[in-house]
Amino acid sequence: MKVNAxxxxxxxxxxxxxxxxxxxxxxxxxxxxxxxxxxxxxxxCLMVLRCYLILLVGILIYKFISLLR
Amino acid sequence: xSFWATLYxxxxxxxxxxxxxxxxxxxxxxxxVADNDAGGITTYAATGAKYxxxxxxxxxxxxxxxxxVQEMTVRLGAVTKRGHAEAIFYAFGSFWGWFxxxxxxxxxxxxxxxxxxxxxxxxxxxxxxxxxxVLVVTAMMTAMVLQGRYWTxxxxxxxxxxxxxxxxxxxxxxxxxxxxxxxxxxxPHFPPGGFSNELxxxxxxxxxxxxxxWMLFFQQSAVVDKGMQEKDIAxxxxxxxxxxxxxxxxxxxxxxxxxxxxxxxxxxxxxTAAVELMxxxxxxxxxxxxxxxxxxxxxxxxxxxxxxxxxxxxxxxAHSLNNKVGEAPWFYGLYLLLLxxxxxxxxxxGAPLVLITxxxxxxxxxxxxxxxxxLILLLNNEESMGRHRNNLTxxxxxxxxxxxxxxxxxxxxxxxxFPSTFGN
Numbered sequence: 001m002k003v004n005a006x007x008x009x010x011x012x013x014x015x016x017x018x019x020x021x022x023x024x025x026x027x028x029x030x031x032x033x034x035x036x037x038x039x040x041x042x043x044x045c046l047m048v049l050r051c052y053l054i055l056l057v058g059i060l061i062y063k064f065i066s067l068l069r
Numbered sequence: 070x071s072f073w074a075t076l077y078x079x080x081x082x083x084x085x086x087x088x089x090x091x092x093x094x095x096x097x098x099x100x101x102v103a104d105n106d107a108g109g110i111t112t113y114a115a116t117g118a119k120y121x122x123x124x125x126x127x128x129x130x131x132x133x134x135x136x137x138v139q140e141m142t143v144r145l146g147a148v149t150k151r152g153h154a155e156a157i158f159y160a161f162g163s164f165w166g167w168f169x170x171x172x173x174x175x176x177x178x179x180x181x182x183x184x185x186x187x188x189x190x191x192x193x194x195x196x197x198x199x200x201x202x203v204l205v206v207t208a209m210m211t212a213m214v215l216q217g218r219y220w221t222x223x224x225x226x227x228x229x230x231x232x233x234x235x236x237x238x239x240x241x242x243x244x245x246x247x248x249x250x251x252x253x254x255x256x257p258h259f260p261p262g263g264f265s266n267e268l269x270x271x272x273x274x275x276x277x278x279x280x281x282x283w284m285l286f287f288q289q290s291a292v293v294d295k296g297m298q299e300k301d302i303a304x305x306x307x308x309x310x311x312x313x314x315x316x317x318x319x320x321x322x323x324x325x326x327x328x329x330x331x332x333x334x335x336x337x338x339x340x341t342a343a344v345e346l347m348x349x350x351x352x353x354x355x356x357x358x359x360x361x362x363x364x365x366x367x368x369x370x371x372x373x374x375x376x377x378x379x380x381x382x383x384x385x386x387a388h389s390l391n392n393k394v395g396e397a398p399w400f401y402g403l404y405l406l407l408l409x410x411x412x413x414x415x416x417x418x419g420a421p422l423v424l425i426t427x428x429x430x431x432x433x434x435x436x437x438x439x440x441x442x443x444l445i446l447l448l449n450n451e452e453s454m455g456r457h458r459n460n461l462t463x464x465x466x467x468x469x470x471x472x473x474x475x476x477x478x479x480x481x482x483x484x485x486x487f488p489s490t491f492g493n
Contacts, residue, residue, distance in 0.1 A: 027383060028163045036160040036450050045442050046161070052438060053168075056482075063486050 095223040096291035101312030102230040106368025107187020109278040114342040117327030122253030123260035131279045132317035143305035146292030153289040154379035172436040179429040181411035187365035190340035203412035219390040232363040236322040239356040243329040273481035282436040283375040290378035377404040438475040
């Protein structure tokens, strides 16, 4: 009885997980191509944004590590 | 046409326009008033207590700033019929889409906690235990959305927006010196002592409470859920303008209230301000506590809805407040889960609530620049926006505002992370 309940839960979790992954893959497929017209302004803005976020995440990680120390 | 006939004609036209406005009003006012959330009220109370009326002019300046940023979401929602999250996925692809969505839900969840912290602190003043507040508030917020009509939800939310005006009678009761208030409101100047790191920190905190990432997501989704069309943009703008006026008035009166009675008192949160005010005048303390609760309540419903709408749009769930529970179980489920989990965390004894509040502000800094840049780019996309895309004037104003917000919010984030660098 206990084993059956355990299997039921595990199968349930696996099913939900698989469905979720499938849904995420479907979303990634649907939005794989950006639809905005790639002008120079768009390219530059996205590049600057990437650099900004990398810098910010780097600083957050540094702060986190220095707090742990 | 006779004079009376002309008067009747114009009167009828005005009446019809007001009627139409009242039908379309909502998202702009709600988002702007909810912007004065528990964190916002704390910032205003601290600003008043620290600098009196000297920064009122700065708060007034923030009104147009909030209007210009939020007005873009009205156009974007009405033209594309997409919520902000979906619009980002569609325009910039899944990488930026997931980044925005996950950052939004994380920031929103943490911000929700600060709303619960505010609400429980406010009601604790009246002797209500925290767990009762969390339970009742979550039940109330759930009941608000479960009735199955956007219109009804909006009107109830507008009622709570009205309660936010409680600071006006409060400030009038303390009889502030009018000439000083007017000077502080309309003559830009720095407080005695000049520009300092502490003042800079306070100015940035005020900016941080005026523009938040969830506001962009909320208003655009609300515009779409309400079914606003391109022809409604003008009234949507008016709604947003009223909202920004509303938010500035509430903020200013809150500052006047604490600036008159608590000048020089060190205020760390609005609940402390309410308790201090109780010692001076019981009724005023009560007003501030009610206002704080209302601010947290409005903030919480809007923030949890912004997240649920965003996830619904992207994951393809039914995600309208016009849907019944059975039709949109995931949408309502996520809404409830966010509220219940955030509320529960604040009840954990010894939970690092101050750290959470600080963390919210830092994390919001990572999302805000991205959301604002996306907004500007989307509004310049001629293919989707057509004649409603930003014109030159709008671009100059909006890009300037966005650039200043990004620089200041980044500095704010840095000052929170490295307080010693900023002399705090």
